[in-house]
Amino acid sequence: MSIMVRGETRLKGEVEISSSKNAILPILAASLLTEGKVILKKVPLIEDVKVINCLLKELGVNIKENGNIITIDGNIINIHPPYELVKKIRASFLLMAPILATRGEVRVSLPGGCAIGNRPIDLHLKGFKALGAELTLAGGDIIAKAKKLRGNHIYLDFPSVGATENIMMAASLASGTTYIENAALEPEIVDLANFINAMGGKINGAGTNIIRIEGVKKLKGTEYTSIPDRIEAGTFMLAAAATRGDVIINNVIPEHVKAVTAKLMESGAQVEEGENKIRVQGKEKINPVYIKTLPYPGFPTDMQAQFMAYLSLAQGSSIVTESVFENRFMHVPELVRMGASIRIEGRTAVIKGVQELNGTEVTATDLRAGAALLIAGMMARGITKVSNSYHIDRGYENIVDKFARLGADIKRE
Ligand SMILES: CC(=O)N[C@H]1[C@@H](OP(=O)(O)OP(=O)(O)OC[C@H]2O[C@@H](n3ccc(=O)[nH]c3=O)[C@H](O)[C@@H]2O)O[C@H](CO)[C@@H](O)[C@@H]1O
Numbered sequence: 387m388s389i390m391v392r393g394e395t396r397l398k399g400e401v402e403i404s405s406s407k408n409a410i411l412p413i414l415a416a417s418l419l420t421e422g423k424v425i426l427k428k429v430p431l432i433e434d435v436k437v438i439n440c441l442l443k444e445l446g447v448n449i450k451e452n453g454n455i456i457t458i459d460g461n462i463i464n465i466h467p468p469y470e471l472v473k474k475i476r477a478s479f480l481l482m483a484p485i486l487a488t489r490g491e492v493r494v495s496l497p498g499g500c501a502i503g504n505r506p507i508d509l510h511l512k513g514f515k516a517l518g519a520e521l522t523l524a525g526g527d528i529i530a531k532a533k534k535l536r537g538n539h540i541y542l543d544f545p546s547v548g549a550t551e552n553i554m555m556a557a558s559l560a561s562g563t564t565y566i567e568n569a570a571l572e573p574e575i576v577d578l579a580n581f582i583n584a585m586g587g588k589i590n591g592a593g594t595n596i597i598r599i600e601g602v603k604k605l606k607g608t609e610y611t612s613i614p615d616r617i618e619a620g621t622f623m624l625a626a627a628a629t630r631g632d633v634i635i636n637n638v639i640p641e642h643v644k645a646v647t648a649k650l651m652e653s654g655a656q657v658e659e660g661e662n663k664i665r666v667q668g669k670e671k672i673n674p675v676y677i678k679t680l681p682y683p684g685f686p687t688d689m690q691a692q693f694m695a696y697l698s699l700a701q702g703s704s705i706v707t708e709s710v711f712e713n714r715f716m717h718v719p720e721l722v723r724m725g726a727s728i729r730i731e732g733r734t735a736v737i738k739g740v741q742e743l744n745g746t747e748v749t750a751t752d753l754r755a756g757a758a759l760l761i762a763g764m765m766a767r768g769i770t771k772v773s774n775s776y777h778i779d780r781g782y783e784n785i786v787d788k789f790a791r792l793g794a795d796i797k798r799e
Pocket residue numbers: 407408409411476477503504505506507508509510511544545546547548549570574681687688710711712
Protein backbone atom coordinates (compact mmCIF):
# COMPACT_ATOMS: atom_id res chain seq x y z
CA MET A 387 0.00 0.00 0.00
CA SER A 388 1.24 3.46 -0.91
CA ILE A 389 0.20 7.07 -0.58
CA MET A 390 0.79 9.40 -3.53
CA VAL A 391 1.30 13.15 -2.99
CA ARG A 392 1.70 15.84 -5.61
CA GLY A 393 3.69 18.65 -4.03
CA GLU A 394 3.76 22.44 -4.07
CA THR A 395 0.25 22.92 -2.69
CA ARG A 396 -0.40 25.23 0.28
CA LEU A 397 -2.53 23.72 3.03
CA LYS A 398 -5.45 25.92 3.99
CA GLY A 399 -8.48 25.44 6.24
CA GLU A 400 -9.31 23.66 9.48
CA VAL A 401 -8.56 20.17 10.75
CA GLU A 402 -9.91 18.24 13.73
CA ILE A 403 -7.40 16.25 15.77
CA SER A 404 -8.33 12.71 16.94
CA SER A 405 -7.78 11.27 20.40
CA SER A 406 -4.25 10.27 21.29
CA LYS A 407 -2.83 6.94 20.15
CA ASN A 408 -0.33 6.89 23.00
CA ALA A 409 -3.06 7.62 25.55
CA ILE A 410 -5.71 5.19 24.28
CA LEU A 411 -3.38 2.17 23.99
CA PRO A 412 -2.49 2.07 27.72
CA ILE A 413 -6.10 2.98 28.60
CA LEU A 414 -7.40 0.01 26.59
CA ALA A 415 -4.90 -2.18 28.48
CA ALA A 416 -5.93 -0.65 31.82
CA SER A 417 -9.59 -1.43 31.14
CA LEU A 418 -8.58 -5.03 31.99
CA LEU A 419 -8.01 -3.93 35.61
CA THR A 420 -11.77 -4.21 36.19
CA GLU A 421 -14.47 -6.75 35.33
CA GLY A 422 -16.92 -3.83 35.22
CA LYS A 423 -18.12 -2.15 32.03
CA VAL A 424 -15.70 0.39 30.55
CA ILE A 425 -17.03 2.64 27.79
CA LEU A 426 -14.35 4.49 25.82
CA LYS A 427 -15.52 7.33 23.60
CA LYS A 428 -13.89 9.07 20.60
CA VAL A 429 -11.45 6.17 20.20
CA PRO A 430 -9.27 6.80 17.12
CA LEU A 431 -9.81 4.17 14.41
CA ILE A 432 -6.15 3.42 13.79
CA GLU A 433 -4.34 0.14 13.14
CA ASP A 434 -2.68 -0.02 16.59
CA VAL A 435 -6.11 0.19 18.24
CA LYS A 436 -7.38 -2.64 16.01
CA VAL A 437 -4.43 -4.79 17.08
CA ILE A 438 -4.89 -4.14 20.80
CA ASN A 439 -8.63 -4.84 20.46
CA CYS A 440 -7.80 -8.21 18.88
CA LEU A 441 -5.44 -8.88 21.78
CA LEU A 442 -8.17 -8.07 24.31
CA LYS A 443 -10.52 -10.49 22.53
CA GLU A 444 -7.83 -13.19 22.64
CA LEU A 445 -7.58 -12.69 26.40
CA GLY A 446 -11.26 -13.56 26.67
CA VAL A 447 -12.91 -10.26 27.64
CA ASN A 448 -16.03 -8.99 25.84
CA ILE A 449 -15.36 -6.11 23.52
CA LYS A 450 -17.93 -4.25 21.41
CA GLU A 451 -16.88 -1.76 18.76
CA ASN A 452 -19.43 0.76 17.57
CA GLY A 453 -17.69 3.37 15.42
CA ASN A 454 -15.50 5.40 17.75
CA ILE A 455 -17.08 3.91 20.90
CA ILE A 456 -15.58 0.79 22.45
CA THR A 457 -17.20 -1.11 25.31
CA ILE A 458 -15.20 -3.66 27.31
CA ASP A 459 -16.19 -5.92 30.18
CA GLY A 460 -15.66 -9.37 31.62
CA ASN A 461 -12.83 -11.48 32.95
CA ILE A 462 -9.44 -12.32 31.55
CA ILE A 463 -9.48 -16.04 30.69
CA ASN A 464 -6.20 -16.40 28.81
CA ILE A 465 -3.04 -15.03 30.49
CA HIS A 466 -0.82 -15.58 27.43
CA PRO A 467 -1.53 -13.11 24.59
CA PRO A 468 -0.51 -14.66 21.22
CA TYR A 469 2.94 -13.77 19.88
CA GLU A 470 1.59 -13.17 16.35
CA LEU A 471 -0.35 -10.14 17.67
CA VAL A 472 2.04 -9.09 20.43
CA LYS A 473 4.91 -8.63 17.98
CA LYS A 474 2.89 -6.19 15.86
CA ILE A 475 2.90 -3.32 18.37
CA ARG A 476 5.19 -2.20 21.17
CA ALA A 477 2.27 -1.26 23.37
CA SER A 478 1.25 -4.93 23.76
CA PHE A 479 3.76 -5.13 26.62
CA LEU A 480 1.38 -2.86 28.54
CA LEU A 481 -0.96 -5.85 28.89
CA MET A 482 1.52 -7.35 31.33
CA ALA A 483 0.50 -5.25 34.36
CA PRO A 484 -3.29 -5.73 34.19
CA ILE A 485 -3.04 -9.49 33.56
CA LEU A 486 -0.52 -9.94 36.39
CA ALA A 487 -2.46 -7.74 38.82
CA THR A 488 -5.82 -9.43 38.22
CA ARG A 489 -4.76 -13.06 37.56
CA GLY A 490 -1.54 -13.36 39.58
CA GLU A 491 0.35 -14.62 36.53
CA VAL A 492 1.15 -13.48 33.00
CA ARG A 493 3.17 -14.73 30.07
CA VAL A 494 4.13 -12.23 27.35
CA SER A 495 6.67 -12.44 24.54
CA LEU A 496 9.63 -10.11 24.76
CA PRO A 497 8.80 -7.30 22.36
CA GLY A 498 12.12 -7.38 20.44
CA GLY A 499 13.68 -4.46 18.57
CA CYS A 500 12.06 -2.24 15.97
CA ALA A 501 12.98 0.30 13.32
CA ILE A 502 13.76 3.05 15.84
CA GLY A 503 16.08 1.09 18.13
CA ASN A 504 16.57 -1.75 20.53
CA ARG A 505 13.92 -0.61 23.08
CA PRO A 506 14.69 -2.80 26.13
CA ILE A 507 12.07 -3.41 28.85
CA ASP A 508 14.42 -3.72 31.85
CA LEU A 509 12.73 -0.83 33.69
CA HIS A 510 9.28 -2.43 33.38
CA LEU A 511 10.71 -5.66 34.80
CA LYS A 512 12.54 -3.82 37.59
CA GLY A 513 9.17 -2.33 38.55
CA PHE A 514 7.31 -5.67 38.60
CA LYS A 515 10.11 -7.23 40.65
CA ALA A 516 9.98 -4.40 43.18
CA LEU A 517 6.22 -5.00 43.48
CA GLY A 518 6.98 -8.60 44.44
CA ALA A 519 6.63 -10.48 41.15
CA GLU A 520 8.79 -13.49 40.42
CA LEU A 521 10.15 -13.27 36.89
CA THR A 522 11.43 -15.99 34.57
CA LEU A 523 12.30 -16.13 30.89
CA ALA A 524 11.13 -19.13 28.86
CA GLY A 525 11.10 -19.56 25.09
CA GLY A 526 11.38 -15.83 24.42
CA ASP A 527 8.54 -15.09 26.85
CA ILE A 528 8.61 -13.29 30.19
CA ILE A 529 6.61 -15.10 32.84
CA ALA A 530 5.70 -13.07 35.91
CA LYS A 531 3.97 -14.50 38.97
CA ALA A 532 2.72 -12.86 42.17
CA LYS A 533 -0.15 -14.03 44.38
CA LYS A 534 -0.51 -10.44 45.59
CA LEU A 535 1.54 -7.45 44.47
CA ARG A 536 2.89 -5.23 47.27
CA GLY A 537 3.54 -1.49 47.10
CA ASN A 538 7.15 -0.27 47.09
CA HIS A 539 9.46 2.67 46.20
CA ILE A 540 10.62 2.35 42.60
CA TYR A 541 13.26 4.64 41.12
CA LEU A 542 13.42 4.67 37.31
CA ASP A 543 16.91 5.22 35.87
CA PHE A 544 15.22 6.93 32.91
CA PRO A 545 11.69 8.40 32.90
CA SER A 546 10.33 5.67 30.62
CA VAL A 547 6.75 6.26 29.49
CA GLY A 548 5.87 2.57 29.17
CA ALA A 549 7.54 1.54 32.45
CA THR A 550 5.74 4.34 34.33
CA GLU A 551 2.42 3.16 32.82
CA ASN A 552 2.96 -0.54 33.54
CA ILE A 553 4.00 0.16 37.15
CA MET A 554 1.10 2.58 37.71
CA MET A 555 -1.39 -0.05 36.52
CA ALA A 556 0.12 -2.88 38.54
CA ALA A 557 0.44 -0.76 41.70
CA SER A 558 -3.18 0.38 41.53
CA LEU A 559 -4.30 -3.14 42.59
CA ALA A 560 -1.32 -3.87 44.93
CA SER A 561 -1.54 -3.89 48.71
CA GLY A 562 -0.05 -0.72 50.21
CA THR A 563 1.43 2.35 48.57
CA THR A 564 3.85 2.63 45.65
CA TYR A 565 6.02 5.63 44.81
CA ILE A 566 7.45 5.91 41.29
CA GLU A 567 10.45 8.23 41.41
CA ASN A 568 11.84 9.85 38.25
CA ALA A 569 8.51 8.97 36.63
CA ALA A 570 7.72 10.08 33.07
CA LEU A 571 5.85 13.41 32.87
CA GLU A 572 4.08 12.90 29.53
CA PRO A 573 0.43 14.03 29.25
CA GLU A 574 -0.48 10.42 28.38
CA ILE A 575 0.66 9.40 31.89
CA VAL A 576 -1.73 11.96 33.40
CA ASP A 577 -4.52 10.69 31.15
CA LEU A 578 -3.94 7.08 32.24
CA ALA A 579 -3.92 8.13 35.91
CA ASN A 580 -7.17 10.05 35.40
CA PHE A 581 -8.72 6.99 33.78
CA ILE A 582 -7.63 4.66 36.62
CA ASN A 583 -8.89 7.20 39.16
CA ALA A 584 -12.23 7.32 37.30
CA MET A 585 -12.38 3.54 37.90
CA GLY A 586 -11.86 4.14 41.64
CA GLY A 587 -8.04 4.14 41.76
CA LYS A 588 -6.00 6.36 44.06
CA ILE A 589 -3.16 7.90 42.07
CA ASN A 590 -1.63 11.26 42.94
CA GLY A 591 1.16 13.26 41.37
CA ALA A 592 0.87 12.03 37.76
CA GLY A 593 2.51 14.70 35.61
CA THR A 594 5.22 15.27 38.26
CA ASN A 595 8.32 13.13 38.73
CA ILE A 596 7.00 11.39 41.85
CA ILE A 597 3.77 9.45 41.45
CA ARG A 598 2.06 8.02 44.52
CA ILE A 599 -0.26 5.06 44.00
CA GLU A 600 -2.32 3.76 46.87
CA GLY A 601 -3.46 0.27 45.97
CA VAL A 602 -7.20 -0.51 46.11
CA LYS A 603 -8.96 -3.90 46.37
CA LYS A 604 -11.09 -3.50 43.28
CA LEU A 605 -11.69 -1.09 40.42
CA LYS A 606 -15.06 -0.47 38.78
CA GLY A 607 -16.27 0.31 35.26
CA THR A 608 -16.44 3.87 33.93
CA GLU A 609 -16.89 6.05 30.83
CA TYR A 610 -13.89 7.93 29.50
CA THR A 611 -12.64 10.04 26.58
CA SER A 612 -8.89 10.38 26.20
CA ILE A 613 -6.90 13.53 25.39
CA PRO A 614 -6.28 14.85 21.87
CA ASP A 615 -3.22 13.47 20.06
CA ARG A 616 -0.42 16.01 20.52
CA ILE A 617 1.76 14.26 17.93
CA GLU A 618 -0.99 14.29 15.29
CA ALA A 619 -1.53 17.99 16.10
CA GLY A 620 2.22 18.64 15.81
CA THR A 621 2.32 16.81 12.47
CA PHE A 622 -0.41 19.10 11.05
CA MET A 623 1.38 22.15 12.50
CA LEU A 624 4.53 21.13 10.64
CA ALA A 625 2.64 20.35 7.42
CA ALA A 626 1.02 23.82 7.57
CA ALA A 627 4.38 25.56 8.05
CA ALA A 628 6.19 23.38 5.51
CA THR A 629 3.67 24.14 2.73
CA ARG A 630 3.67 27.86 3.68
CA GLY A 631 0.00 27.28 4.38
CA ASP A 632 -2.50 28.68 6.86
CA VAL A 633 -4.20 26.03 8.99
CA ILE A 634 -6.36 26.09 12.11
CA ILE A 635 -5.84 22.93 14.14
CA ASN A 636 -8.87 22.17 16.34
CA ASN A 637 -9.06 19.87 19.37
CA VAL A 638 -5.51 20.37 20.60
CA ILE A 639 -4.24 21.30 24.07
CA PRO A 640 -1.72 24.10 23.25
CA GLU A 641 0.24 23.36 26.44
CA HIS A 642 0.95 19.83 25.15
CA VAL A 643 2.66 21.08 21.98
CA LYS A 644 4.67 23.95 23.53
CA ALA A 645 8.06 22.58 22.42
CA VAL A 646 6.88 22.23 18.81
CA THR A 647 5.30 25.70 18.89
CA ALA A 648 8.52 27.25 20.25
CA LYS A 649 10.71 25.66 17.56
CA LEU A 650 8.26 26.53 14.77
CA MET A 651 8.26 30.17 15.90
CA GLU A 652 12.07 30.16 16.02
CA SER A 653 12.01 28.93 12.43
CA GLY A 654 9.95 31.97 11.45
CA ALA A 655 6.44 30.45 11.22
CA GLN A 656 3.57 32.32 12.83
CA VAL A 657 1.76 30.34 15.56
CA GLU A 658 -1.30 31.63 17.41
CA GLU A 659 -2.73 29.72 20.36
CA GLY A 660 -6.45 29.78 21.14
CA GLU A 661 -8.59 27.75 23.49
CA ASN A 662 -8.19 24.15 22.28
CA LYS A 663 -6.95 25.35 18.91
CA ILE A 664 -3.80 26.57 17.18
CA ARG A 665 -3.37 28.50 13.94
CA VAL A 666 -0.13 28.03 12.01
CA GLN A 667 0.90 30.23 9.09
CA GLY A 668 4.04 29.25 7.23
CA LYS A 669 6.48 31.85 5.88
CA GLU A 670 8.56 31.74 2.67
CA LYS A 671 11.83 31.92 4.63
CA ILE A 672 12.51 29.05 7.04
CA ASN A 673 15.22 29.84 9.61
CA PRO A 674 17.51 26.98 10.62
CA VAL A 675 17.07 25.78 14.24
CA TYR A 676 18.74 23.50 16.78
CA ILE A 677 16.63 20.69 18.21
CA LYS A 678 17.38 18.07 20.84
CA THR A 679 14.73 15.47 21.56
CA LEU A 680 14.03 14.90 25.25
CA PRO A 681 11.37 13.39 27.49
CA TYR A 682 8.33 15.67 28.03
CA PRO A 683 8.19 18.67 28.34
CA GLY A 684 11.24 18.65 26.04
CA PHE A 685 10.97 18.37 22.28
CA PRO A 686 9.22 15.04 21.46
CA THR A 687 11.15 12.34 19.61
CA ASP A 688 7.86 11.51 17.84
CA MET A 689 8.08 14.92 16.08
CA GLN A 690 11.76 14.76 15.12
CA ALA A 691 11.34 13.24 11.64
CA GLN A 692 8.54 15.65 10.62
CA PHE A 693 10.59 18.67 11.76
CA MET A 694 13.59 17.43 9.83
CA ALA A 695 11.56 17.25 6.61
CA TYR A 696 10.57 20.91 7.14
CA LEU A 697 14.15 22.02 7.91
CA SER A 698 15.43 20.46 4.69
CA LEU A 699 14.30 23.68 2.93
CA ALA A 700 15.64 26.08 5.60
CA GLN A 701 18.04 28.90 4.67
CA GLY A 702 21.12 27.61 6.49
CA SER A 703 22.16 24.59 8.52
CA SER A 704 20.08 23.06 11.32
CA ILE A 705 21.23 20.55 13.92
CA VAL A 706 18.94 17.84 15.26
CA THR A 707 20.08 15.57 18.10
CA GLU A 708 18.06 12.46 18.95
CA SER A 709 18.63 11.67 22.62
CA VAL A 710 15.65 9.39 23.37
CA PHE A 711 16.07 6.55 20.85
CA GLU A 712 19.40 5.22 19.64
CA ASN A 713 18.49 4.76 15.98
CA ARG A 714 15.74 7.10 14.88
CA PHE A 715 17.12 8.50 11.62
CA MET A 716 15.70 5.95 9.20
CA HIS A 717 13.87 8.75 7.35
CA VAL A 718 17.17 10.49 6.51
CA PRO A 719 18.24 8.33 3.51
CA GLU A 720 14.70 8.71 2.10
CA LEU A 721 14.77 12.52 2.49
CA VAL A 722 18.21 12.53 0.86
CA ARG A 723 16.72 10.63 -2.10
CA MET A 724 14.32 13.55 -2.48
CA GLY A 725 17.24 16.00 -2.63
CA ALA A 726 17.73 16.94 1.05
CA SER A 727 21.30 17.46 2.28
CA ILE A 728 21.60 15.68 5.63
CA ARG A 729 24.69 14.23 7.29
CA ILE A 730 24.46 11.98 10.34
CA GLU A 731 27.18 11.92 12.98
CA GLY A 732 26.24 9.53 15.79
CA ARG A 733 23.02 10.78 17.33
CA THR A 734 23.16 14.12 15.54
CA ALA A 735 21.97 15.10 12.08
CA VAL A 736 23.20 18.22 10.30
CA ILE A 737 20.64 19.45 7.80
CA LYS A 738 21.95 21.89 5.23
CA GLY A 739 18.95 23.63 3.71
CA VAL A 740 18.52 23.14 -0.06
CA GLN A 741 16.51 25.15 -2.64
CA GLU A 742 14.04 22.39 -3.49
CA LEU A 743 13.03 18.78 -2.94
CA ASN A 744 11.98 16.51 -5.79
CA GLY A 745 9.25 13.91 -5.65
CA THR A 746 10.23 10.25 -6.06
CA GLU A 747 9.43 6.79 -4.63
CA VAL A 748 10.33 6.53 -0.96
CA THR A 749 9.63 4.00 1.79
CA ALA A 750 8.12 4.60 5.22
CA THR A 751 10.22 2.64 7.71
CA ASP A 752 8.13 3.57 10.73
CA LEU A 753 5.14 5.68 11.70
CA ARG A 754 6.74 9.11 12.08
CA ALA A 755 9.22 8.54 9.23
CA GLY A 756 6.13 7.99 7.09
CA ALA A 757 4.53 11.23 8.30
CA ALA A 758 7.78 13.08 7.56
CA LEU A 759 7.84 11.72 4.01
CA LEU A 760 4.25 12.90 3.42
CA ILE A 761 5.29 16.40 4.55
CA ALA A 762 8.38 16.27 2.33
CA GLY A 763 6.14 15.14 -0.54
CA MET A 764 3.87 18.16 -0.02
CA MET A 765 6.92 20.47 -0.20
CA ALA A 766 8.52 18.74 -3.20
CA ARG A 767 8.21 19.33 -6.94
CA GLY A 768 6.30 16.56 -8.71
CA ILE A 769 4.89 13.36 -7.29
CA THR A 770 6.10 11.45 -4.24
CA LYS A 771 5.02 7.87 -3.67
CA VAL A 772 5.34 6.76 -0.04
CA SER A 773 5.28 2.97 0.11
CA ASN A 774 4.69 0.82 3.23
CA SER A 775 2.04 3.35 4.21
CA TYR A 776 0.57 0.84 6.72
CA HIS A 777 3.12 2.27 9.14
CA ILE A 778 1.36 5.66 8.86
CA ASP A 779 -2.07 4.08 9.44
CA ARG A 780 -0.79 2.61 12.73
CA GLY A 781 -1.13 6.03 14.32
CA TYR A 782 -3.00 8.56 12.15
CA GLU A 783 -6.78 8.39 11.74
CA ASN A 784 -8.00 9.28 8.20
CA ILE A 785 -4.76 11.06 7.41
CA VAL A 786 -5.30 11.10 3.65
CA ASP A 787 -8.83 12.57 3.97
CA LYS A 788 -7.66 15.13 6.52
CA PHE A 789 -4.82 16.37 4.29
CA ALA A 790 -7.05 16.30 1.19
CA ARG A 791 -9.66 18.48 2.94
CA LEU A 792 -6.87 21.02 3.58
CA GLY A 793 -6.16 21.12 -0.15
CA ALA A 794 -3.34 18.59 -0.46
CA ASP A 795 -3.21 16.62 -3.71
CA ILE A 796 -3.00 13.22 -2.03
CA LYS A 797 -4.49 9.77 -2.57
CA ARG A 798 -3.99 6.13 -1.68
CA GLU A 799 -2.82 3.66 -4.24
C1 LIG B 1 2.81 3.57 22.86
C2 LIG B 1 3.63 4.73 23.32
O1 LIG B 1 3.21 5.46 24.21
N1 LIG B 1 4.76 4.95 22.68
C3 LIG B 1 5.57 6.10 23.04
C4 LIG B 1 6.39 5.76 24.26
O2 LIG B 1 7.17 4.62 23.93
P1 LIG B 1 7.91 3.81 25.11
O3 LIG B 1 7.01 3.72 26.28
O4 LIG B 1 8.42 2.56 24.51
O5 LIG B 1 9.12 4.80 25.41
P2 LIG B 1 10.05 4.87 26.69
O6 LIG B 1 9.86 6.21 27.33
O7 LIG B 1 9.84 3.66 27.52
O8 LIG B 1 11.49 4.79 26.03
C5 LIG B 1 12.40 5.85 26.03
C6 LIG B 1 13.82 5.33 26.08
O9 LIG B 1 13.99 4.54 27.24
C7 LIG B 1 14.55 3.29 26.92
N2 LIG B 1 14.03 2.26 27.84
C8 LIG B 1 12.68 2.14 28.01
C9 LIG B 1 12.16 1.18 28.85
C10 LIG B 1 13.03 0.33 29.51
O10 LIG B 1 12.63 -0.57 30.28
N3 LIG B 1 14.38 0.47 29.33
C11 LIG B 1 14.90 1.43 28.51
O11 LIG B 1 16.11 1.54 28.35
C12 LIG B 1 14.09 3.06 25.48
O12 LIG B 1 14.92 2.13 24.82
C13 LIG B 1 14.19 4.44 24.89
O13 LIG B 1 15.51 4.71 24.50
O14 LIG B 1 7.22 6.88 24.60
C14 LIG B 1 8.17 7.21 23.57
C15 LIG B 1 9.05 8.34 24.10
O15 LIG B 1 8.33 9.49 24.25
C16 LIG B 1 7.44 7.59 22.29
O16 LIG B 1 8.37 7.78 21.26
C17 LIG B 1 6.47 6.49 21.88
O17 LIG B 1 5.63 6.97 20.83
